[in-house]
Amino acid sequence: VAFTTEKEELRGQERRNERRLDYLAGVASFKAVLLEGLEVVFIVIALAAGRGVRLPLSAAAFAACALVALGGVLLHRPLTRVPENALKFAVGAMLSAFGLFWTSEGFGVHWPGADLAILAFIALFLGTGLACCALLNRRTSAAKTAS
Amino acid sequence: MTNLIVSLRELAGLFVEDGALALAITVVVVVAGIVAAVAPALSWLSGVILVCGCLGVLIGNVATARRN
Secondary structure, eight states, X not given: OHHHHHXXXXXXXXXXXXXXXXXXXXXXXXXXXHHHHHHHHHHHHHHHTTTTOHHHHHHHHHHHHHHHHHHHHHHHHHHXXXXXXXXXXXXXXXXXXXXXXXXXXXXXXOOTTGGGHXXXXXXXXXXXXXXXXXXXXXXXXXXXXXX | OHXXXXXXXXXXXXXXXXXXXXXXXXXXXXXXXXXXXXXGGGHHHHHHHHHHHHHHHHHHHHHHHHHO
16 A cells, blocks of 8 residues: 555656656655665664674674665666565565564563574564465455456 | 655655554554563563564554555
């Protein structure tokens, strides 16, 4: 729903002012980069807090950023062929699993298998999401057949 | 002024795409946090609340989106 809303909004802006397409693309990219950048900053601060490893973690974050930028430059053509929604779905499941794990660690929860529990959470979120999608598709098909 | 409001909305939209979903997740985290603070010996209960709560919120959100 969010993806469709955002797409329609951008299409509307495109229709209203076609000459400013580059500006719109720049703003959309800037928003994405700002959000991901803030996430990296929060993660580095959270992991480095009280451990005195802020500098190495910051360097690692910069190195990861450079690596991702290089990957983007080298692989931008094949990357455009990756289904966007599938990519978002996978990333969403991973982020949810990491968030759940770190939040529970903050509350003093110790999961069986320690960090390996993250893999179980990813599987859990992926499974639940896929089950929801399958259920929705089945209901939509049934509704179409009935009408 | 309008541009400022639009900019602020855009900025908030970066973090909150779906207000109801964000609120529900916040409630789950707060409840788990309260349980962890009140009964540190039952920290596993916080984990159960987080896992079941997040999955429940996800399913509820999908069901609501389907209805709308």
